Amino acid sequence: MTVAFALLLLGALTAAMTPRLMARGSWADREPVLALWAWQCVVAAVLLCCVLAMALCAAEAWQAVRGHVFAPAPRQVLDAYALSDDAHPWAAALAVALFAGGVWTAAMLAREVIRARAGRRAKRAELRTRAPLMPGEEEVRGDRLTVLEGERPEAWWLPGPAPRLVITTAALRRLGGRQLDAVLAHEEGHVRARHDWLLHCSAALASAFPQVPVFRAFRHQMHHLVELAADDVASRRHGRLTTALALVGLNEDRGVFGPCASHHDAVPRRVDRLLGPADRLPVGRRLRATALASLVPVVPVVVAFVPGLRALG
Template sequence: MTVALALLLLGGLTAVMAPRLLARSSWPDREPVLALWVWQCVVAAVLLCCVLAMALSAAEAWQVVRGQVFAPAPQQVLDAYALSPDGHPWAAAVAVLLFVGGAWTAAMLTREVLGARTRRRRKRRDLRTRSPLMPGEEETSGERLVVLEGERAEAWWLPGSAPRLVITTAALRRLKGRQLDSVIAHEEGHVRARHDWLLHCSSALAGGFPQVPVFRAFRHQMHRLVEMAADDVASRQHGRLTTALALVGLNEDRDVFGPCASHRTLLPQRVNRLLSPADRLPVGSRLRMTALASLVPVIPLLVAFVPGLSALG
């Protein structure tokens, strides 16, 4: 039970401290792709702490589970974990609580995925209504661009098995030169990096556990960082100024740049970031941070398995 409690303590400290440390750092806006990886590793470490603590608590509470978890292990490994013969009185409650949390997480993720699928189907039906096929025309999975008649400048990517880029005629009239290409590159960056899955996972965790700081911050940061990462993809291909002008052109009639703009909007920050770019981190620093972030999920594994490995050694 000591190891399970240590894992719960580690997961709790990570869930509370990691968002604060990352919020105080200025480098995520300079390296959004690296920041996405760091956040994924932090959240994976918290979830891994819970899963391992649940397994060890259940092994402490019930002999049947203990036989499954430690089936191939020799007796000295069992002695290293100091599992009591009758089970700790709190072990069953902790195991059940963590199991319910895991089941709730799976339910929230399922709800998020099914909801996203329903929304995609609704949008596809709306596309077929607003942009019907001509007589004799067949819909092909390779057709990726849909142009809609509209007075509002809009462009978005509809993910799915046959992803589509949807753009309105108002956006075609407003975007000049390579600005349209930068918008397309931005949306393709989302698709290639599967940002929709990151958004689904972060929304499911934050929706299921709104009081957990790391999950709440994870959802907020995913929405920021995926847009900045896609902006970088577009700016590398078509230039920062072109990408910034494309963002302004698509959103200038939405009151997001004026003095009355909502403080929640990300667009002014994205445009300023493109027009006044900060220097990227050195390659060596990026490699070190990537390696260190990759080791974060390893820490719960070390806490869980070191007693048994030490006994075998």
């Protein structure tokens, strides 16, 4: 199965080379939303390579599968893919291995979702304990601000069917009105873009296949880029200086800005990015990059269908 091997080779090259290519330049920090889309397209292309290769290998190994995959196809299409009547053991083994990888990936994603739901339930139970409803007060469905007593300035959004912003009294005392609005806009940016699902999917892939470079980089970049994208949402509404001051106010007690700060902490870099923003890419270049990224998942489909299309042509 030449096409199946070509798809696997394409997927392997994409998985190995993409982290290096995406790391070149600073365009991702300048356009985090575009970078998020590009990463999703690349990962989708790698997964498509595996799925299509699995289908072709299964069609080579088992007549029953071949009948379903190539059911409406004329005889010349079958001849174009050089499917033999004798089942090859290597095709069956490869199909089973790829299928097992898909099942393992689905299991890791299910584990991430179950863990996230359990974590949300635990946090909501903690919120009900720390901030109980007053007598006669009814819990409001939808977006709701919850204020907790706390000596440390913190703010986070708890996703779910009824998302809510949680903020401590220390953060209310430290942040000004516009800075508090910027924090709210930042967290709303996460919820509206469903960044929690991106984080779950990237964590599941990296947990399932930690040796694959593109999945490791995907998880790392998702944590970085979703914060930059949410920062941009807040800065467009309330200004870059206000958003930067809000970040400083929430994190200055954590020791991330002092001489002993870790070089791996992303908050100072986010503040520097807000205070000294680089120019955005030109509109034409953004459109071309978006279109190019959107075409990446199409490549495996084209590779898989080229023999059949040639036979029909």
